[in-house]
Amino acid sequence: MRVAVAGATGHIGSLTVAALERDGHEVIGISRTLGVDLLTRDGLDEVLAGVDALVDATSCTATDPDETVSFFGTVTRNLLAAEHKARVRHHVLLSIVSIHRVADVAHYAGKREQERLVQAGPVPWTIVPATQFHDFAATVTTWTEQDGVATIAPLLVQPIAPADIADVLAEVATGEPQGRYPDVAGPQTEDLVDMARRTNEVRGRHLRLVPTWSGPFGTSMAGEVLLPAGRARIAPTTFDEWLSAGATP
């Protein structure tokens, strides 16, 4: 199959490209560094010719809800319009577990807008909600790190290995559209502070962590709200295994 990956140069996008190529598919990479801007649609129509399915693994770093809604809304509208024109048969969206249960996280507002547009759009779709990635905890500490100290919320999560979610996306994209896919998670629950501490240890980084609910993640994310719901698909790689393999993103 010919599969396009939007966000092909990103963390999960690049692993999804690798998984698709490993399985013998032809991959069309989409990102600004590859010459396609999804906010302006420049270069998009040209690369979608003959594409069977598209995986959307784009992201933005905005911390304001209006900005995330604007980014994900514009990107999704442009993708769906171009896919419809090119007769792409399947749009696969990488989403996040629990975005409908947590109201006050800016990134989640953009992800809800993405999901809304995909569900209302003209291209048959699958939405794949994933839990936090194994490297998420260490990433969070970089947002507040100053003079060797970082704050981090003590979230309860059931994280997934980046390569595992990429494998799921590649598998889904090369199958039939399924609508809302079950939540996809790793095999074990973990504490985000402990994850960050252990990741930094393996990476040889010395950082003092201060657990708090006063940072970007507040108590709306406390308890079991971030855990997968219903009959989740459980990916194989534990956080410990990912650490033992070097904790590389």
Ligand SMILES: NC(=O)c1ccc[n+]([C@@H]2O[C@H](COP(=O)([O-])OP(=O)(O)OC[C@H]3O[C@@H](n4cnc5c(N)ncnc54)[C@H](OP(=O)(O)O)[C@@H]3O)[C@@H](O)[C@H]2O)c1
């Ligand atoms: N972090 C987590 O734990 C987690 C959990 C579940 C789901 N997710 C979701 O996973 C998705 C992927 O996250 P990630 O960390 O892999 O993202 P990432 O590494 O930040 O990559 C983002 C990608 O989007 C591309 N991009 C950004 N703006 C663009 C534009 N205007 N036009 C074209 N391409 C653009 C970037 O390429 P260029 O810069 O070259 O344009 C890059 O390839 C996100 O939607 C996120 O919500 C994350």
